[in-house]
Amino acid sequence: MTLGISTRAVHSGEPDRQYMDSITTPIVMTSSYTFATMDEVLDYVTGKVDRFEYGRYGNPTTAVVIKKLRELESAEDAEVFDSGMTAVSCTLLGLLREGDHLILTDDVYKKTLMFCEKVLPRFGIRTSVVKMGDYNEMEEVLRRHPETKLVLSESPTNPYLNIADMDTLCELKKRFGFILVVDATFATPVNQQPLTQGADVVVHSATKYLGGHNDLLGGAALGRKDLIEAIRDYRNTTGGVMDPMTSYLLLRGLKTLAIRMERHNTNGFLVAQFLERHPRVRKVYYPGLPSHHDHRLALKYMRGCGGVVTFELHANLERTLKFLSSLKLFKIGPSFGGVEALVTHPMTISYYDYPPEERKRLGILDELVRLSVGIEDSQDLIDDLAQALAKI
Ligand SMILES: Cc1ncc(COP(=O)(O)O)c(C=O)c1O
Known part of the structure; x- marks a missing residue:
């Protein structure tokens, strides 16, 4: 069996x-x-x-x-x-x-x-x-x-x-x-x-x-x-x-891995969809979305796309940092994959020591944000993102 x-x-x-x-x-x-x-x-x-x-x-x-x-x-x-x-x-x-x-x-x-x-x-x-x-x-x-x-x-x-x-x-x-x-x-x-x-x-x-x-x-x-x-x-x-x-x-x-992943997959997808429709968001990277460049490969090899969602804001560095500091449920910090929602700003948290041209070559833009969506209620996560987006 x-x-x-x-x-x-x-x-x-x-x-x-x-x-x-x-x-x-x-x-x-x-x-x-x-x-x-x-x-x-x-x-x-x-x-x-x-x-x-x-x-x-x-x-x-x-x-x-x-x-x-x-x-x-x-x-x-x-x-x-x-x-x-x-x-x-x-x-x-x-x-x-x-x-x-x-x-x-x-x-x-x-x-x-x-x-x-x-x-x-x-x-x-x-x-x-x-x-x-x-x-x-x-x-x-x-x-x-x-x-x-x-x-x-x-x-x-x-x-x-x-x-x-x-x-x-x-x-x-x-x-x-x-x-x-x-x-x-x-x-x-x-x-x-x-x-x-x-x-x-x-x-x-x-x-x-x-x-x-x-x-x-x-x-x-x-x-x-x-x-x-x-x-x-x-x-x-x-x-x-x-x-x-x-x-x-x-x-x-x-x-609880299987049940947590089900929730991460659902929350990741719903948050990505919300961000994709939002006028202050320029681009969303989530393989579960048809707009993602590797969506075809995700459908072929994966059963779900998890809780990490990356996106670019229509904003400069200052307003991007304001957005991050305005989030309440999403705590600012590195890492991902836990039950708690986290948000990271790759440019400052992971690539601050890189020269700007090297960051640009790697695609680490000032307005790039990476979310690790936890297992919270998706609507609460979306509401938190919405209130922070309204501030920029
Ligand atoms: C894809 C990947 N592999 C390996 C590691 C290293 O894992 P650890 O931080 O547990 O040493 C990380 C850490 O972020 C990672 O993202």
């Missing part, structure tokens, strides 16, 4: 019988595990018995969250980390070697780009950045760099919510033989499962929708067993382990 995604979110990974018959998985706060006898040690080291030994290699609470994520993402194997960036860096350092080349799309998370351009060259790993959606450019780079071992794309991306064309990426993968990694933080397994669409590894910042309550930092990498084992080996050596308390919070968050 194949269970639905909401049922899996609640029950997958949870043991049939819990400690002291509790309903929820307990938090096992221990750094190490003991053996009653040396026979137990020998059974463990010879592989006769699979058990926990030391906190960097595993924990019972964390093991449950790994299993739940694996089943939600339809993955052969999975590992979790202490942040999304640890998931990204361990994936790249676990899979790449000196002399390898990787391709990144140009709209990946800023720190991912920084890691590839500043840290990886120290290990003899080179990166080429190609424009998201330009698969001819990607093909040219693949021809020029036969040593390309890996392609990393996000989907959807920040802040314009570009969608990766999975079929085209898979066709290139077949011809050039690289590992395809998709950072699906914005999608979540509820809206898209890239592993079922040809990706080899999916990474997530669990800090966002997976945790869902703005109360934890975490990351995950899921996919082909041989690849996840290499990533895990790297992490078991270097650290970056998710602690048991965070694993518990993530388990708790994941139980």
Whole structure:
């Protein structure tokens, strides 16, 4: 019997019988595990018995969250980390070697780009950045760099919510033989499962929708067993382990993932529609809207488009800042994917240190605003936006 995604979110990974018959998985706060006898040690080291030994290699609470994520993402194997960036860096350092080349799309998370351009060259790993959606450019780079071992794309991306064309990426993968990694933080397994669409590894910042309550930092990498084992080996050596308390919070968050995503999808769509009709708004970027440049790809690969909505105001910088400060329900802050509505101004919050011409090249306009729509009532969110728009 194949269970639905909401049922899996609640029950997958949870043991049939819990400690002291509790309903929820307990938090096992221990750094190490003991053996009653040396026979137990020998059974463990010879592989006769699979058990926990030391906190960097595993924990019972964390093991449950790994299993739940694996089943939600339809993955052969999975590992979790202490942040999304640890998931990204361990994936790249676990899979790449000196002399390898990787391709990144140009709209990946800023720190991912920084890691590839500043840290990886120290290990003899080179990166080429190609424009998201330009698969001819990607093909040219693949021809020029036969040593390309890996392609990393996000989907959807920040802040314009570009969608990766999975079929085209898979066709290139077949011809050039690289590992395809998709950072699906914005999608979540509820809206898209890239592993079922040809990706080899999916990474997530669990800090966002997976945790869902703005109360934890975490990351995950899921996919082909041989690849996840290499990533895990790297992490078991270097650290970056998710602690048991965070694993518990993530388990708790994941139980409501499917139902939260339903609300994020509905709220995102309704807010995007409202903004698109508003005279003070010049342009809205939401893949669920027919006007979005990747709407066709969203329909093909996604079941919903989530709660991030980006838009440009008909306003200068001063009036844009006034709009942001006038919002009441939407709190100003970075991040997205939690139950609380947040708003960010990419120009100041993420790109303030960039020269204006570089910001322009990246499309980070003064009047660009990114919303992370929470699970509040959509009408309350719309009313809040309407009152702030009326002030500019
Ligand atoms: C798409 C994406 N990947 C990775 C990360 C990094 O995750 P974390 O902040 O959990 O390290 C982020 C953070 O915003 C992100 O947006």
